[in-house]
Amino acid sequence: MISRNIFENISPLDHRYSLKDEFQAYSTYLSEEAKVKYQAQVEVALVKVLAKYGICSEEVAKEVEEAAQKISVENVYEEEKRTKHNIRALVNCLQDKVSEEAKPYIHFTTTSFDIVDTANSLRYKEATEELILPNLKELAETLMEIALRDKDTIQVGRTHGQHAVPVTFGFAIAEYVSRLGNRIKELENRAQNLRGKISGAVGAYNASHLFFTDPEEFENDVLAELNLEAATHSTQIVEPEYLLDYVHSLISTFGILASFSDDMRHLQRSEIAEVGEYFDKDQVGSSTMPHKRNPINYENVKSMWKEFMPRMVTRYQDQLSEHQRDLTNSASSRFIPEIIVGLLASTNRLIKVCKKLVVDHKNLKKNFDQNKEMVVAEPLYILLASYGHPDAHEIVRKLTLEAEERGLPLRELITEKEELEPYWAKFDEKQRQLLINPEKYIGIAVEKTEKVVDYWQEELELD
Template identity: 75%
Template sequence: MISRSVFDNISPLDHRYSLRKEEFESYGQYLSEKAKVKYQAAVEVALVKALAKGDVCSQAVADEIEKAAGELNVEEVYNEEKKTRHNIRALVNCIQKRVSEEAKPYVHFTTTSFDIVDTANAVRYKEATEGLILAILKDLLKILMEIALREKDTVQVGRTHGQHAVPITFGFAVAEYVSRLGNRIQAIKLAGNNLRGKIAGAVGAYNASHLFFDDPEKFEDDVLKELNLEAATHSTQIVEPEYITDFVHSLVSCFSVLASFSDDMRHLQRSEIGEVGEYFAKDQVGSSTMPHKRNPINYENVKSMWKEFMPRMITQYQDQLSEHQRDLTNSASSRFIPEIIVGLLSSANRLIRVCSKLVVDHKNIEKNFDMNKEMIVAEPLYILLASYGHPDAHEAVRRLTLEAQENNSTLRELIKDKDELKPYWDRLTEKQIELLTKPEKYTGIAAEKTEKVVEYWSKVLNVDLD
């Protein structure tokens, strides 16, 4: 058994971003090299079970091979591969060494390597989706839901193009990410459940299995049922690559949502904004030279991780191309898909930790809102003037805003002095005037929409809010 310090590893995923023991172990259950070999052995077992059901071999042979496959270890298979220069042949040899002469012929019977490789990957990514990926993302979603509901009435200035727009609430801003993440969770679940396998032989035409089965597609189904998989509608030596492409796309697009959220939270921590803050430990250091700094390192880390893994989607698109019935141009690149999953989950777990302690500075939110609260009533003012028949209300209010900025006045003060506008002002109702004098009330249905979004996704994804 190879034993070395985690700090001798090359990938930062191992020596830096997966140091938490419980996270590393949960990732490894599906995504480690050990897990990959385990799942490949499980496909070999499913194969021989189906052979026994079809009376090609005895049940005793199937039981013997299953026992042998369960005794394998990854180091043994890798040592064998040094001799064979072929990973699946090495796996097969290691199983055959443990079984009787009667059982040996039925290990890997009628199959090609990528019957095993593609099917094993489909099984482990499907199971990782249900047992790992969705659970972590739902934990993060729940925290965002709780923040959204807690801050649904916290008035915040909306921002478009980096400029103050019209009022929203902070809960409404977070509800955007509840919805986007909910959609991505749904997409990951769909794509993960739709991963397919194959037991169709060297070129996908069932050449070998047809020697023994009148209906080799039924035999393929029998094998895949043992693994809770369906067959691809067509295969060559490999499964149609679009299934795994859709799966990886769902992961990467979800990663983009996490990066977008992190970018928003990072900007809201700017010194001149200061509306949210990360929890800062007692001994934590923000800068090696500026002791006063408290950097938004967690949100920056998520964006940085996204920058690393998002471009790998291009590689996945390139892996859709395979010459004729198959070439080897995806054999190395496809091995890195687990890293994309770990990158996503590492960032999701980071956000779970930081968002569970998110600090909202209500005083700064109010201060920032007050900066331009007299100007943000320009929208309702122009719309109300138009509703009372003003022929060019937008231009009238635009000129009014310029004058207000120049004279440091309010729009409602100026409008009363404008002969052409005063008649429209006099027609406003008390409720409309209150809206213009108290712009914090101009939030539309932000609070109600926040509640609806949270309620919808909690029901769709079965997220229990205490």
């Protein structure tokens, strides 16, 4: 058995992020040891169904199941040095632990990628159900709490990096509740649609057809033992699009985490300072500037996304395999667990930082007040147009320039312009108050925030 200090490892996922408590759970599904155990699980399912079909005895099936619990990844790797084939090494290790009677039925009628592709689909599906979805839902729930807590907190809207009409901070967070909710549902669907195969060397059931009148039914029965369905067609490998779509759902989910982190990072800029990360009493923001409090968690998520997002290109390349199969995805496909771990590590980081998110209400108001008098340009233009002004946009545009030049609130200029008096007289009290109190011009931001949160609480079945 290889024993190595974690700081001698090469991947930062191992020596840096494995220091987190969650890493042990990741290893259950995504480690090399887990991969071998899932492959053995497929071999066991095969023999169990062979017993149901009367090809071998129930005793043989039980014997193989017990053997699968005893094999170690170290033994399989040691055997692979001799065979130069990983699945043959696994089969040999299993056969070494069973009787002569049981040996023939291990790997019976299957090819290596019946085992590899099926095992990968199973472990990614279960990792999604047990790790990814619960973590993403916890993050979504945390964002919902922030959205509802600050649903009435005024925030200047921003488009193109410029101040726009106002929203609320809760409304801004609700965007990510909705985007993340949609990705959670998509990821759930794609994980459920991961497929397996027990169709032999070229996918035509050549070997199993020797023994079963309906080899597809046999395949379905083996996969049912694993709670999987068969691909509608396979060669030596499962159709790659099932896994491709699954990984795309991971990467696009990662993109939402990066987008949210980018927004939160920018809102922490010194000149904006609308939110802040919680700092521990001994935490250091800079090695040379003791006053600094950097947005390190949000920056880490953005950085992790930058690492894993381009790997989607490799997944598209893995979509191509010559004829019934080549080996050009053999190495690249082994890195898919890293994408999952990267997403999980970033999700857990955001859960922790968002639960301690500091919202600076004073700075939110200060930033809104900077341009609040210009906010009324939009409702003024719309109201003038609604009462028949032939060139409302142009007159308001000129008014904004004059207001800036004279240093006056835009609304004060309205009553100075004779041509606007007939229109101003038509405004009702509610409309006039809106022009006097720009902070009220938030549309249905509060109601929409509540609606979004209610919808996704129900869709994601959150308490």
